[in-house]
Amino acid sequence: MYVTTQSVHPQNAGLGTHDCRSVHRTISLAKGARLFCEGDSADRVYEVQNGILRLTRVLENGRRQVIAFGYPGDIVGFPHFDCHNTDCDALTPSKVLSFNRKALDNGDTDPALHARLMQAALREINAMQDHFMMLGRKSATEKVASFLCVLSARVGVMNNGYTQFDLPMCRGDIADFLGTTTETVSRALTRMRKSGMIALPNSNSVILRNPRALQDLADGAE
């Protein structure tokens, strides 16, 4: 998932794999386990069934960028030629479906899967473009607010009249996703908490007290 400014996450956007002939197996991942590494041969493509994955890239000098978080229904592992171009780790215990990578190259064996992978790739491109806006054109506070808004829309659940959701990733992951620092993320969250927009029952869960104000903050409203 690309946590973006105007993301669209249609229901049932996944691959609907129950009727596909190219499913190879379901893979279970423990918290912290690695699904693949940058540079690994990309024999498979994956759909997240449950749990949450993290895709990262690292520059030679050690600077890290979190490319995306993989939530249920997301496709991860789009290859670059024959290799994976990111690391992929499980933030929580996860299950993924694995497909033969050939399904990407042509639709001979499974046209339905092939077409769906193409649609997933197009969604991915669109979501990444949204994310460009966030990385390039938002202040640190706006980035954090946008991040919370999108997570809320994607995985928030109502509880006592307020939307609530978990942050399975650490502050450093959020920072590396948003192109900022751990301290800046923490300060932004603290400010939102003190101004009453959100509550943080613990450091890994969020309650939206004033979603409208949060959205305005995310949009850079005056």
Add this chain to the structure above:
Amino acid sequence: MYVTTQSVHPQNAGLGTHDCRSVHRTISLAKGARLFCEGDSADRVYEVQNGILRLTRVLENGRRQVIAFGYPGDIVGFPHFDCHNTDCDALTPSKVLSFNRKALDNGDTDPALHARLMQAALREINAMQDHFMMLGRKSATEKVASFLCVLSARVGVMNNGYTQFDLPMCRGDIADFLGTTTETVSRALTRMRKSGMIALPNSNSVILRNPRALQDLADGAE
């Protein structure tokens, strides 16, 4: 094109459209002409034949992000559902080939084109991931240096022993592509010029005097 940190631009990465049955027509664009708008119905996908295109997105509050520059061989117009998700304008007089958008959805009518579009989408995803590193994890100077390095690799020509290329986009376009400002881009170029890394015969062309130093600057070498 996503001007990125480690872009790969294989020769003949285009669609090789001479043998495809789905070519609809060649479209000529004057400088400044618009190929499509964000929100337009996306009936076609395009391959740049010659000239240079600019893909942009704008936030409600007017902040703009240049998503990519389209150079010959690049595919532009990947749809978001049935709509274009960026504006696309010609920076120079350009020619593009147009394909029926159906070629994306399935390979029934033209399997070869369909497969190539999928490969183009995968390249696009990879290039965008590279660009994330640049937007999120590089300083302004590093961004500008990276931009010049990638342009050099893509379109530079040797001249009197030095690599040279044009900048068909204005400083503001470069800034909006890199997530910085016109002034910052200008200052970065001036510093590179004064330190002897580059020469600027005019504001729209660049000569690399010391490509190695420029690359080190782009990589954030100490």
Add this chain to the structure above:
DNA sequence: CGATAGCTTGAGAGTACTCAAAGTGGGTGG
């Protein structure tokens, strides 16, 4: 209960932004 990893908070520094003004060059009309 102590150790450790992650989170928060603070102070200070530096980068990049904003606002402003001057310089440059290409194009058009007189």
Add this chain to the structure above:
DNA sequence: CCACCCACTTTGAGTACTCTCAAGCTATCG
């Protein structure tokens, strides 16, 4: 053909934001 105009670029000064470094705090896990 020249002069003006306009858009773009460059340069400067001041400010604000975010980063860095550092220290204290909290929660989790053996």
